[in-house]
Amino acid sequence: MVKLTKRVIDGLGPREKDYFEWDDELPGFGVRVWPSGKKVYLAQYRAGKQTKRFKIGAHGPLTVDEARKEAKVVLGDVARGEDPQLDRATRRKSLTVKDLCEGYFKAAEAGLILGKRGKPKKASTIYVDQGRAKRHIIPLLGSKLVQDLTQVDVVRMMRDVTTGKTATSEKTDKLRGRAIVEGGAGTASQAVTLLSAILTYAVSEGIIPHNPARGIKKPAVGKRTRRLDAKDYRALGKALAEATDVPWQGIVGTKLFLLTGFRLSEIAGLKRSEVDEPGSCFRLDDSKEGASVRPIGKPVFDVLTAVSRQDDNPHVLPGPRSEDGYYTSLDEAIRKLAKRAGLAGVTSHVMRHSYASVAGDLGFTEITIAALLGHAAAGVTQRYVHHLDSVLIAAADKVSGEIHSMMTRDPAEVVMLPRRA
Numbered sequence: 001m002v003k004l005t006k007r008v009i010d011g012l013g014p015r016e017k018d019y020f021e022w023d024d025e026l027p028g029f030g031v032r033v034w035p036s037g038k039k040v041y042l043a044q045y046r047a048g049k050q051t052k053r054f055k056i057g058a059h060g061p062l063t064v065d066e067a068r069k070e071a072k073v074v075l076g077d078v079a080r081g082e083d084p085q086l087d088r089a090t091r092r093k094s095l096t097v098k099d100l101c102e103g104y105f106k107a108a109e110a111g112l113i114l115g116k117r118g119k120p121k122k123a124s125t126i127y128v129d130q131g132r133a134k135r136h137i138i139p140l141l142g143s144k145l146v147q148d149l150t151q152v153d154v155v156r157m158m159r160d161v162t163t164g165k166t167a168t169s170e171k172t173d174k175l176r177g178r179a180i181v182e183g184g185a186g187t188a189s190q191a192v193t194l195l196s197a198i199l200t201y202a203v204s205e206g207i208i209p210h211n212p213a214r215g216i217k218k219p220a221v222g223k224r225t226r227r228l229d230a231k232d233y234r235a236l237g238k239a240l241a242e243a244t245d246v247p248w249q250g251i252v253g254t255k256l257f258l259l260t261g262f263r264l265s266e267i268a269g270l271k272r273s274e275v276d277e278p279g280s281c282f283r284l285d286d287s288k289e290g291a292s293v294r295p296i297g298k299p300v301f302d303v304l305t306a307v308s309r310q311d312d313n314p315h316v317l318p319g320p321r322s323e324d325g326y327y328t329s330l331d332e333a334i335r336k337l338a339k340r341a342g343l344a345g346v347t348s349h350v351m352r353h354s355y356a357s358v359a360g361d362l363g364f365t366e367i368t369i370a371a372l373l374g375h376a377a378a379g380v381t382q383r384y385v386h387h388l389d390s391v392l393i394a395a396a397d398k399v400s401g402e403i404h405s406m407m408t409r410d411p412a413e414v415v416m417l418p419r420r421a
Contacts, residue, residue: 003023004031004064017035021033026068026075028071029067032053040058041058041062041070042055043074047086052083054074056070096146097142098143100198100201104202108120109123133194137195147207151213154212154216158189158191158192161183161187161191162188163183167183199214227354232346234406234408236258237407237408243337246333250327251337259303259403260300261351262294264331264334268328269315280393280396281294295372296400297398298401330348331348356373372396
């Protein structure tokens with residue numbers, strides 16, 4: 001027996017059969033090594049005449065120090081006459097979907113739920129997922145026991161969300177803030193996807209044997225066809241120039257959004273340190289696809305030139321009531337400006353799609369457009385961006401220049417490009 005440390009555990013190789021390595025500092029605390037190489041921390045104790053093993057968690061997501069602390073709690077409960085394994089089984093039987101959601105998000109915030117590329121989920125993703133669970137999953141399934149959940153229940157939830165049963169308009173924690181919760185096929189599909197991830201977590205924790213949401217056919221989401229034309233862009237340009245009821249952050253943020261085609265969160269959370277004007281690019285540290293270098297056109301930097309630095313806040317669009325936070329109402333500002341411009345059905349998604357459509361009208365290829373938008377499909381382009389940046393910068397400059405022209409000139413003066421089939 002030896003004291004278990006990270007170096008010791010990393011050095012434990014797989015054998016033909018599973019085996020245990022015990023800690024000499026805390027009796028009962030050990031790690032189980034499976035033939036696959038997987039290593040699981042556990043606490044072993046006696047309950048009556050039985051020897052029981054309490055699974056603490058896998059090595060990797062859980063450090064040896066974290067596991068040892070958890071083992072001390074478990075073994076302390078045993079010393080007080082309790083049976084942690086039996087208590088866990090009892091808790092699992094009475095665990096509701098709401099309880100499971102809370103446990104899932106607690107694990108996610110601790111970095112134990114992995115997202116794309118095997119990395120912990122970002123705080124912004126967790127925040128969105130929490131809202132989705134709170135507004136759709138929990139109201140419809142929250143009181144149901146996890147072990148009783150069936151595929152029929154998940155399908156029923158999906159149909160209820162699709163038909164708008166959970167649609168609502170509610171006040172948020174922000175001053176004068178409201179959350180518009182809508183139903184529809186897209187919302188239902190996202191809710192089922194999240195519920196499936198939560199239930200996969202439940203399977204990994206031994207709470208249920210299989211995921212009842214797996215394999216469910218989700219509703220097809222119609223392809224967005226709405227896009228902005230020259231008159232729409234000009235109407236938005238006028239609304240941006242004349243708006244007096246939108247904070248300057250909303251005005252600047254909307255301009256940047258229209259001229260870059262970035263994701264809304266990438267514009268809202270943009271930091272000054274990520275702006276590289278000499279390199280004609282933004283070097284995003286925390287985009288949806290991880291670190292990303294994006295080519296930027298001159299009209300974007302012209303907008304940024306007019307923005308003065310706000311004290312020590314690191315963000316381009318600082319929050320009005322926060323020393324280091326960013327402006328969180330950009331989506332609301334876009335809706336207000338679109339309404340002022342008299343444009344129905346124009347959302348941030350429509351604006352991003354329109355940027356890509358303008359790029360397509362200009363004759364750029366799908367891989368170039370993907371690189372401009374920061375899509376994962378442009379991974380090869382991102383990997384070799386330093387070799388291609390002159391080409392991509394020229395593309396970004398041309399697209400943003402075309403959009404800027406449509407926003408600032410009379411539609412009759414703009415030479416309309418033929419739309420690609």
